[in-house]
Amino acid sequence: MRYRCVIGLEIHVQLSTKTKAFCSCPADVFDLPPNTAICPVCTGQPGALPVPSEEMIRYAVKAALALNCRINLYSRFDRKNYFYPDLPKGYQISQYFYPIATGGYLEIDGDEGRKKVRIRRLHIEEDAGKLMHEGDSITKATYTLVDMNRCGVPLIEIVTEPDISSPREARVFMEKLRSIVRYIGVSSGDMEKGALRCDANISVVDTQTGRQSNRVEVKNINSFKFVERALEYEFNRIVEALERGEDVERETRGWDMSTKTTVSMRGKEEESDYRYFPEPDIPPIVLTEEYVENVKKEIPELPDEKALRFVREYGLPEYDARVLTASRELADFYEECVRAVGRPKELSNWIMTEVLRELNERNLEITQTKLTPQHFADLFKLMDEGKISIKIAKDIFPEVFETGKMPSQIVREKGLEQISDEKLIEEIVRKAMAENPDAVQQYRDGKKKVMGFFVGYVMRETKGKANPELVNKIAQKLLEGD
Ligand SMILES: [Zn+2]
Incomplete structure (x- = not known):
């Protein structure tokens, strides 16, 4: 490969706190009617004062620890100034000079084996509102409307070093990050609902000449599939420019779902454009070592650790262990089944193939199904006693999954018992x-x-x-x- 891809990500994770970042409005506003979860603080009325949510700070520290970051015992909020109609204060409260955490990493399954993607910083900030423009398919408005429900919803922004070497690795990183924020319970990680958003910086190095292209920022990527697609599109666009002996503009581009292309949005703004300055209404956040230690104790066993334990304890291949531990709920379900039924490898095969297929087809989590360890106990017993073959077992599994009926009942009702005469x-x-x-x-x-x-x-x-x-x-x- 003559061209090498260099990608860094900036990810916004919405925290699942009860309240917004600096007021007592609810933070989960996704299903609420427009402008029903707002108050003088989050709409920036004169004289209103922000008060940081303790839960938000704890969640940010928890996420930072799970991402192997160093917690900065002293951090501070800053104002990021810009005008936009969905930002009633005219600035966003963020952390620029003193972020709450720096210097972490996340280990992923990279293109050439396991690799660490370094995390430069993790900081807290508030979300902006949402504009619905003329012709919007939902409102059919002939003008622009603003919904301020999302103003002040707490976010953490995670900025990686440019350690990601392919669009696939970018997707894998996002999936791993979602798995972790879900494990530790600080976010739903739901990309469709905007709880996990990704902007990506991409440039391309020509390894023959050592020349590096300009960096392009791709914004508004709202699904794992599109992270990979948008970056592949951009990689090819940059390589084409380099092949012509040209370069791409240094700019911000948006992913357009309808055309499956990226389109130019604006020239890349510089940090100095925002005129950051310290937020005068909020005192610095000063944490103690003891506080950080206490938060650390709340962190459950994380996917990598759990996968290693599954290999050790259940004798599973590493691949199986990683698939099963990608979601905490799935891992818990697997362990419940092993406790009830034994036979860890056989169960792992069933969960990785039959169960995951049903879950993916119906877009469900394991906790949303009627499946229990008893279903597997019953199914294995039927096979052990020679009453059904593995083929019949697999044939009836979708019905077990769908209805929650015991396999033996389905076998009886349908007369599927194996012929051993x-x-x-x-x-x-x-x-x-x-x-x-x-x-x-x-x-x-x-x-x-x-x-x-x-x-x-x-x-x-x-x-x-x-x-x-x-x-x-x-x-x-x-x-x-x-
Ligand atoms: Zn509010």
Whole structure:
């Protein structure tokens, strides 16, 4: 590869605190009617004073610790000044000079194995409101409306070093980050609802000449799929420019979902454009070591740690362990099943294939389903006793998942019990042999593969219910000449 990709991410994570950052309005405003969760503080009325939420600070510290950051015991809020109609104060309260945390990292499954992506800083800031422009499909407005519900919703912004080397790694990083904020319970991590938003800086290095392109910022990426797509699009656009002996503009571009392209939004603004200065209405945040230690104690076992334990404790391959621990709920469910049923590897196979397929198809979390460890206990018992084959088990699984019925009940209702009647199977094999003397001869001439034909015949006749081991045994015995 002549061209190397250099990506850094700026991610906004909405904190799932009860209240907004600096007032007592509710922070979860997603489903609320416009302008119903606002007050003089978050709409910037004269004389209103912001008071930082303690929960917000604790959540930020918790996230920073989970991302291996150094907590800065002294941090401060600053004003980021700019005018926009969704920002009633004319500035956003953020942390610029003294962020709450710096210097962390997140380990991901990179293109060339495990790698650390360094985190430069993590700071707290408030969200802005939302504009709905003319022609908006929901409001059908002929003018622009502003909804200030989101003003003052607490966010953390996480800024990585440019350590990400491909669009795929950017997606993997985002997925891992979501997994962690969910594990520690500081955010829903829901990209569709804007609780996790990503801006990406991308540039390309020509490894032959050592030349590096201008850096482009891509904004408004609102799904994991689009993180990867938007960056792939941008990578190709920059490479094309370099091949022509040109360069791209240093600018901010937006991902346009309808055209699957990025479009120019504006020239990249410099930090000096914002005229940051210390927020005079909020005193500095001074934390103690003891406070940080206490927050540390609230952090549960995180995905990497849990995956290692799964390898150690259940003898799972590392790949399985990582898939199962990507979501805390799924990992908990797996462990509950192992406690109830045993057989960790078998359960891991079922969860990684059948269960994850059902979850993905229906876009559900494990906790939203009727599935319990007892379903697996029942299913394994049916297979152990030879009442159903693994094929039947897999066939009925979607119904178990959907209805929550016990597998044994479904087997009974549908008459799916496996046929282990040797006489009956023998009868069918004999019928197959009588109807297909040529195939019998081929087998006896040494073409052992013909066996599959006889097994298939029996399975067809019994609608897949014959015990496959018995069928094999009986067919072999009869074909080899009894
Ligand atoms: Zn408010």
